[in-house]
Amino acid sequence: MFMSIALSLHVLAIVVWVGGMFFAHQALRPAAVDTLEPPLRLQLWVATFKRFFPWVWLCIVLVLATGLWMMMQFPKAPIFVHAMLGLGIVMMLIFMHVFFAPYNRLKKAVAEQRWPDGGNALGQIRTMVGINTVIGIITIIVATAGKFFIT
Numbered sequence: 001m002f003m004s005i006a007l008s009l010h011v012l013a014i015v016v017w018v019g020g021m022f023f024a025h026q027a028l029r030p031a032a033v034d035t036l037e038p039p040l041r042l043q044l045w046v047a048t049f050k051r052f053f054p055w056v057w058l059c060i061v062l063v064l065a066t067g068l069w070m071m072m073q074f075p076k077a078p079i080f081v082h083a084m085l086g087l088g089i090v091m092m093l094i095f096m097h098v099f100f101a102p103y104n105r106l107k108k109a110v111a112e113q114r115w116p117d118g119g120n121a122l123g124q125i126r127t128m129v130g131i132n133t134v135i136g137i138i139t140i141i142v143a144t145a146g147k148f149f150i151t
């Protein structure tokens, strides 16, 4: 019973986090480049991150709490679960770096209308979100298909 709730919350949180990154990187980013001049585009990103990042923090808490709890239910957790934990921690550290470094710089630059600085910060966020999207997809493969191969 508790296992089914934990696994559902775990996977839902991953869907929100990784799906949100995929949408931002693959759909919203190119659409914003095509349609908006830098000042408006940078303001759109600040407004978007302001709404999305609190969800990512919630996802991180849920993924860690449910993941570690499920891990403790195994007498000896399989290798794919350890791989998931390792990759998950890397993703969390990358997100925290984005949140506390370039996102802060982006907010300040936009508030002070320093558009080129904002563009630099946004470029760093884009690179790191791209990396995290790829790690997220790999982790999902490890967690699902991977368990048939590495137990």
Ligand code: HEM
Pocket (backbone or CB within 6 Å): 007, 010, 011, 014, 018, 063, 064, 066, 067, 068, 070, 071, 081, 084, 085, 086, 087, 088, 089, 091, 135, 136, 137, 139, 140, 143, 144, 147
């Ligand atoms: C960071 C700490 C994490 C821990 C400790 C953890 C642990 C676990 C555990 C114990 C399970 C249950 C495995 C089973 O029932 O066989 C699970 C399932 C799953 N995890 Fe994680 N996980 C973590 C992060 C992640 C991340 C970052 C992702 C994806 C980006 C992810 C994706 C999944 C998926 C898709 C499942 C469902 C697998 C299935 O039932 O086929 N997990 N996780």
